[in-house]
Amino acid sequence: MITASHISKTITLPNGRRINILNDVNFHIERGEVVSIIGPSGSGKSTLLRSLNLLDPPTSGSISVEGEDILASGYPRQRLHQRMGMVFQQFNLFPHLTVLENVMLAPMKVLNIPREEAENLAIEMLRKVSLSERATQMPNTLSGGQQQRTAIARCLAMQPDIILFDEPTSALDPTMVGEVQGVVRLLAQEKMTMLIVTHNMRFAHDIASRTFYMHEGTILEDDTPGKIFNQPQHAETKAFVQRIHKLVFDVENQNFDFYDMMSQIRQYCIRFAIPEQMNTITHIVEEMILLLSAYDNPFHIEVNHGEISGQTSVVILHRGETISPLDKSDVDELAVMIIRGMSKEITTEQTPDGIQLTFTI
Numbered sequence: 001m002i003t004a005s006h007i008s009k010t011i012t013l014p015n016g017r018r019i020n021i022l023n024d025v026n027f028h029i030e031r032g033e034v035v036s037i038i039g040p041s042g043s044g045k046s047t048l049l050r051s052l053n054l055l056d057p058p059t060s061g062s063i064s065v066e067g068e069d070i071l072a073s074g075y076p077r078q079r080l081h082q083r084m085g086m087v088f089q090q091f092n093l094f095p096h097l098t099v100l101e102n103v104m105l106a107p108m109k110v111l112n113i114p115r116e117e118a119e120n121l122a123i124e125m126l127r128k129v130s131l132s133e134r135a136t137q138m139p140n141t142l143s144g145g146q147q148q149r150t151a152i153a154r155c156l157a158m159q160p161d162i163i164l165f166d167e168p169t170s171a172l173d174p175t176m177v178g179e180v181q182g183v184v185r186l187l188a189q190e191k192m193t194m195l196i197v198t199h200n201m202r203f204a205h206d207i208a209s210r211t212f213y214m215h216e217g218t219i220l221e222d223d224t225p226g227k228i229f230n231q232p233q234h235a236e237t238k239a240f241v242q243r244i245h246k247l248v249f250d251v252e253n254q255n256f257d258f259y260d261m262m263s264q265i266r267q268y269c270i271r272f273a274i275p276e277q278m279n280t281i282t283h284i285v286e287e288m289i290l291l292l293s294a295y296d297n298p299f300h301i302e303v304n305h306g307e308i309s310g311q312t313s314v315v316i317l318h319r320g321e322t323i324s325p326l327d328k329s330d331v332d333e334l335a336v337m338i339i340r341g342m343s344k345e346i347t348t349e350q351t352p353d354g355i356q357l358t359f360t361i
């Protein structure tokens with residue numbers, strides 16, 4: 001359905017230097033494939049999508065969509081824009097139009113569909129993203145998740161064969177990511193051909209039949225999500241997919257903001273979709289802070305979460321100490337029992353900085 005051969009994009013900076021934003025990108029995507037695109041910021045993911053839909057054509061190479069060379073001079077761009085929709089991080093809805101009018105506009109203007117038919121089509125698309133009750137509202141009265149679902153309905157109203165998503169959930173509050181991902185999942189079940197750039201590794205893994213790992217303007221690895229995330233071939237891919245998200249606190253004295261720490265931990269759990277573990281994590285941290293507060297030495301707390309491994313741990317370093325706070329003779333036995341009961345495993349390690357405990361959750 002889409003074939004990209006040797007596409008490159010070179011730009012000349014104001015200082016005359018030329019840089020390669022895309023560097024010999026090649027792929028072939030069949031109808032119904034769902035491809036997730038991951039990679040560090042600046043690796044060319046957005047530029048690749050913008051090349052495919054000619055928002056920002058490549059400087060060399062060829063792209064064919066359903067057998068047609070879209071880079072050929074005289075190729076009607078409008079035909080491409082009917083076939084290929086795009087959903088951005090920013091929803092870009094027209095603020096002065098209702099939800100329904102936003103969805104109706106392109107079919108009327110671009111496809112010349114009569115108003116009544118466009119309205120029926122728009123209602124159908126809004127139903128698909130579960131927003132038919134919001135049809136008469138203005139965009140600014142909707143939540144971010146609802147606005148993004150409207151943007152998806154607007155894209156669907158053009159009845160595209162392919163949809164490109166550029167970080168569709170990055171601008172959303174963490175609580176609204178799920179509803180937008182749900183709509184994309186529904187489209188995947190309906191066999192819509194999609195290319196989805198996302199920073200959410202769990203989503204990239206679960207939604208796609210294929211994953212591209214982009215690095216410095218090239219597709220360094222193109223494989224099934226299972227391979228990319230569990231058996232990556234390149235060191236760069238491995239480092240990227242196995243990276244661990246850390247939340248770090250250094251407590252120097254008793255005047256730290258305990259409530260702020262707890263709220264940061266809760267936010268972190270919501271952000272990385274580990275709410276089931278939120279209570280365990282906050283309990284362990286709370287109990288440990290109570291134990292550690294009996295001593296003057298500062299301590300360091302880390303919450304670590306591997307998005308793909310799904311492994312979460314709490315690391316506590318009690319600076320300048322040689323005995324674990326759980327093993328001290330005057331320790332609160334009940335607190336220790338609670339802490340041990342909540343952890344899958346606790347390891348203790350003597351480091352040059354002090355005694356370090358790792359709680360696997």
Ligand code: ADP
Nearest residue numbers: 011021039040041042043044045046047048214
């Ligand atoms: P990603 O979406 O993976 O974060 P982009 O495709 O946005 O990456 O950008 C790739 C690289 O190209 C970045 O280093 C970016 O700064 C640069 N870049 C993209 N477009 C332009 C442009 N029009 N002018 C200068 N640099 C650009």
Ligand code: MG
Nearest residue numbers: 045046047166
């Ligand atoms: Mg981008």
